[in-house]
Amino acid sequence: GNSVTQMEGPVTLSEEAFLTINCTYTATGYPSLFWYVQYPGEGLQLLLKATKADDKGSNKGFEATYRKETTSFHLEKGSVQVSDSAVYFCALREGNNRLAFGKGNQVVVIP
Amino acid sequence: DTAVSQTPKYLVTQMGNDKSIKCEQNLGHDTMYWYKQDSKKFLKIMFSYNNKELIINETVPNRFSPKSPDKAHLNLHINSLELGDSAVYFCASSQASGREYEQYFGPGTRLTVT
Numbered sequence: 001g002n003s004v005t006q007m008e009g010p011v012t013l014s015e016e017a018f019l020t021i022n023c024t025y026t027a028t029g030y031p032s033l034f035w036y037v038q039y040p041g042e043g044l045q046l047l048l049k050a051t052k053a054d055d056k057g058s059n060k061g062f063e064a065t066y067r068k069e070t071t072s073f074h075l076e077k078g079s080v081q082v083s084d085s086a087v088y089f090c091a092l093r094e095g096n097n098r099l100a101f102g103k104g105n106q107v108v109v110i111p
Numbered sequence: 112d113t114a115v116s117q118t119p120k121y122l123v124t125q126m127g128n129d130k131s132i133k134c135e136q137n138l139g140h141d142t143m144y145w146y147k148q149d150s151k152k153f154l155k156i157m158f159s160y161n162n163k164e165l166i167i168n169e170t171v172p173n174r175f176s177p178k179s180p181d182k183a184h185l186n187l188h189i190n191s192l193e194l195g196d197s198a199v200y201f202c203a204s205s206q207a208s209g210r211e212y213e214q215y216f217g218p219g220t221r222l223t224v225t
Contacts, residue, residue: 043216
């Protein structure tokens with residue numbers, strides 16, 4: 001079946017540092033890929049998406065490129081802020097519009 | 112205006128009780144979902160309804176029963192609550208199920224079973 005794997009463990013970094021969160025997927029075909037963000041005490045919000053190979057999704061300074069060769073969709077941001085502290089989920093879309101999520105990564109940005 | 116709302120936000124109850132969580136969306140969407148997020152933040156779909164018809168029913172104990180009185184509401188009823196049911200439950204909605212539409216999530220209901 002389809003699955004999404006995110007790197008283990010929380011990510012702690014200083015303000016203005018470069019952020020990378022790895023995401024790889026296993027799927028039949030080429031599903032749409034997503035990054036969702038969950039701020040403390042809130043529900044999930046769509047951060048960005050890519051619907052086909054080599055597409056780059058971007059939003060709020062975050063970027064991710066759909067790489068079918070490496071089955072990856074890594075999230076990057078060049079200079080993080082304290083307000084970026086949240087949990088980030090990678091996901092792929094399956095049939096019936098269901099989303100399969102990775103386990104999420106807690107990102108903590110310290111001033 | 113809240114797009115997807117859930118009530119209650121927090122729910123603390125004892126094992127063996129029956130409880131319901133309500134979800135409403137005012138986006139005019141046809142499809143609604145329930146997801147469960149466990150203590151390790153792992154998020155997994157439970158159910159999906161399209162125009163009041165069940166279309167996704169994952170391997171969930173039959174103590175969980177979704178009910179959709181109309182396409183703007185999808186409630187989750189849980190019978191005989193167990194400690195392992197403690198989690199955050201998220202409702203979501205999207206324009207349709209068969210095509211690629213963005214899902215909008217509610218703020219979540221934190222259920223604690225003691």
